[in-house]
Amino acid sequence: MLNPVWIQTFATVATARSFTDAGRQLGLSQSSVSDHIRRLEDSVGRRLFIRDTHSLRLTADGEALLVHARLILEALARAESQFSAPRLQGRVRLGTSDDLAQGPLPNVLAAFRDTHPDVELEITIGMTGKLYELVDAGMLDLMIGKRREGDRRGVSLFRGPLEWLARPGTVIDVRQPLPLILVNEPSVTRSIVLATLAKAGWPWRVVCASSSHSGCIAAARGGLGITVRAQALAGRGLVPPVNSQELPALPEVEFISLAAGRLSEPAETLLTLLRKSDLRASRTD
CATH class of the missing domain: 3.40.190.10 (Periplasmic binding protein-like II)
Structure with a gap:
């Protein structure tokens, strides 16, 4: 078991390259620092430092453990930050x-x-x-x-363009008024569509109105007519009519x-x- 206290001591010693300096940073005695390192080495079964009277350096195993130690300490810091912060209510x-x-x-x-x-x-x-x-x-x-x-x-x-949508395989008879499926007022989409058709001089008739886009999609999937939706949003089984290029181009919505x-x-x-x-x-x- 890797005790996080030992891990913190190990990482501090590895950075300071000194048991004494690490103890000063952690508020521990040198003997406590030495004890933490000994216990950590016993736990992993590897020697982590090479020590002599003049220097202190990591072994290859120590270098490898230091990578994990830093990740562990970062994760602990994030967890402490999340749970020590006041909870929103x-x-x-x-x-x-x-x-x-x-x-x-x-x-x-x-x-x-x-x-x-x-x-x-x-x-x-x-x-x-x-x-x-x-x-x-x-x-x-x-x-x-x-x-x-x-x-x-x-x-x-x-933002993105609106598009005409209908049941797959639908061909619109452009000689007839467009059979529209639209949401009820007040609707931004409805206003845009009707203004576009009026400006283009294109006749239409509302064959189905719904209080929601879900209702319009259901009606279009049933083949009642043609509806409109933002291209950036899912059509749930609907596609542009086969001859959609013959229909008035719709503007972007934001x-x-x-x-x-x-x-x-x-x-x-x-x-x-x-x-x-x-x-x-x-x-x-």
């Missing part, structure tokens, strides 16, 4: 659009929960437009979703994080984690 009210919630967000939240188990998470999933309203009303601490047109608040997480005016320490901590994480989903989902 409180509640964080997070709002997220459901297209982000279906990506890697659960993994990010799980990592936060593992590190800060005393923090209560209250999660609201909804359309981005509604989330803006909840932040402004003081009912959410943080939100992540698409940037609303004309609103410059928030910090960018990522996903942002938006925080309330004053945040608690738990909310600030989660916000930092979200901004460091890549919330784009795998295309294979």
Whole structure:
């Protein structure tokens, strides 16, 4: 068994090249330092130092153990730091659009929960437009979703184009109004799509509306029509129509994080984690 106290003494002696100096740094007598080294050598069954009246140097086994000793001491320091730090407590009210919630967000939240188990998470999933309203009303601490047109608040997480999606093998009859599957208002995606079609002079009809992107995906997988999603997020079994190049090109959207005016320490901590994480989903989902 490698006693961490002996390991600390060994590493200090190896650096100081002196039992006396190591004892001074550790607040130990020279005899205690010698005892720690003897016990460590007995434990590993190897000689760690070559000592004479004028010098002290590591053996080959000592050099090898020093590498492990430093890793062990670094790991112990990290563990002590984590568990000696005050534990975060409180509640964080997070709002997220459901297209982000279906990506890697659960993994990010799980990592936060593992590190800060005393923090209560209250999660609201909804359309981005509604989330803006909840932040402004003081009912959410943080939100992540698409940037609303004309609103410059928030910090960018990522951006990418929207794309048309439908059941595999779908060919759109471009002579007819586009059969749209869209989320209900207030929706950033819906507003962008309808504005794009209106500007292009392209006729459409909403064949299905849903309160969530999940509902739109289900309807599109059932072949009811064509829906839209950010290219950076998973389509869950949907692909662009066979003749998607004939359809109006859709613009980019930007996903942002938006925080309330004053945040608690738990909310600030989660916000930092979200901004460091890549919330784009795998295309294979």
